[in-house]
Structures are given as C-alpha cells and as structure tokens.
Amino acid sequence: MPELPEVETVCRGLDKVYQGQTITKVEYRRPNLRLPLPPQLPKLAAGKKIEKIYRRAKYALLDIQGGNTILLHLGMSGRLVFGKGERHLDKHDHVLVHFKNAPTLIFNDPRRFGVLDVCKTTKIADHALLKNMGPEPLEKDFTAAYLYAATRGKKGPIKPFIMTNAVVVGVGNIYAAESLFKAGIKPTRASGSLTKTECSKLVKAIQEVLKAAIKAGGSSIRDYVQTDGTVGYFHSQFMVYGRKGAACKICGSTIKEIVQAGRSGCYCPKCQK
C-alpha cells in the first residue's frame, strides 16, 4: 500500500506515538532488504530519543538524538506494525525497534523491496537515495510552469513521466492513473505535447488526488499500523485504477487497460484526450 498518501499518513501516526520516545534496541532478523541493513544503526540508536518523524518522497525519515536520521522505505509490500509480543513474530518481520516506554515497532516486508538506512541529519538531502529527487507534489515549487518546462521536448508518454522521481516524487502507479483521469489526459500522450493549460490541470489533479487520499488514509492509519493493513479503504474512490472493463463513473464508457514501462494502468477512452 505504500504510496505517498500512505507514507504521509504513517509518518503522522508514528510521530504522534514515538516522538520523544527512547529507543532501547534495534534488532535485525536478517541482514538485508533491497539493500543491506546498516550495521552501525543498532549502536547509533540505542538509548537515543526520537526527535521527529516526517516524510520526503516515499521515505519516512526519523531524526534521532545525536544528529542521525533513519531512512525507511516501504517498497511494494512494506508495513509498520506495533509489536504484540515476540511469540507472534511473522517470518517477514525483518526489523524490530524496541522502546523504553512505547510499543515495539516492527518493519514487516514480504517482498523485501523496502529499504532501511541511516545518515547524518545534516547530510540527508545529499543521501544517494534522495539527492536526485524532484519537487514534492504538494509543495509550492511543483507548479504548472515547472511541469510545462520539464515536459518540453519529451517524446515519452506522460504517465511514466509523472511517475519519475526526478520529475516529481510520490506519484505512484495508482495516483498517476487517477490524476490523469481527473485531468482528462490520456496516459499515452507524449509528455511534450501537453499544453500549458493541460500542465496546469495535471498539477492540480495530482495535488487534489493526493490530498484526498491523505485525508482518506488519515482515517485508516489505526487499522494500517495496528493490524495487518488488509483494508482497502480507498478502493471505492478509484475512478479508473483496477477498473478495466467496468463503466466509467462519469460517461459510462468501458475503462481500458494498457501497459506502459512495465506497469499496467487504466483510463477512460472518452473522458481522457
């Protein structure tokens, strides 16, 4: 489930629970996820308080005492769950963070596309995983003028383009499809063919879709963090994603599916030009 709205929601929820809490121990149950787990982290984190938890792109960032920041990426299947006692550990519970006076935080990730790393807080923007990231979609530097300039001369299709982190972060497969529907733009359009007006519509659509999803996610953070996250609370809001063959909620046309850059996506052939 981890797209930007989920990560944002998780960060807000975690911050409430863990800000000011003292880590007693970081425990690895395997040596790596997508990348090796940082061997220095358990020593760096033991006895340190968490100062704050926030988000950049799809990374959760945890500032800890001593000037270090933990980077956490949930990949495709990562979840953060509260510990219920070690007897209930799942085979995909890879990292456990124990606290002096708060529930154990467990990083569970069956597919192991997730990432955990640590670096100096002052160097966070230069971290290899973050340094080439484009603007945040909900910040003021992500504008129609920016997107228009970025798309000039680009021949590739717009959907994979807006999913590129160097262009804008946090727009995953679901919200790319939903945003393009909302903006009335066909996912196969050459990026460079978008007019200024269309860029403006697309920026607005991305922002509105993400904000709405964050709002919906906010109501499900408890389920998401405390249980196994099985809920599909936002599915009912999807206009196109996962709706291949179904009727468009606006015009009734049959929703079509296409594969672009290895990712399948849906669109309405009538509403999207």
Next chain:
DNA sequence: CCTTGAACCTGCGGGC
C-alpha cells in the same frame, strides 16, 4: 540523452 525492459522478492487468485 532518452526510453524500455529486466531484475530484485513473496504471496495471492484464477484457470485447468
């Protein structure tokens, strides 16, 4: 330079 495709993993649902 740009774009596409494969690779990294496990689990689940559908078809037979």
Next chain:
DNA sequence: TGCCCGCAGGTTCAAG
C-alpha cells in the same frame, strides 16, 4: 486439492 501462471502499491540498472 494442487500446480502453474500472471500479477501486485517501487526503484535501479543495463541495454538498445
């Protein structure tokens, strides 16, 4: 019931 196949919210790297 069970096996095989395709597919899944992300990112990176190599090849064309």
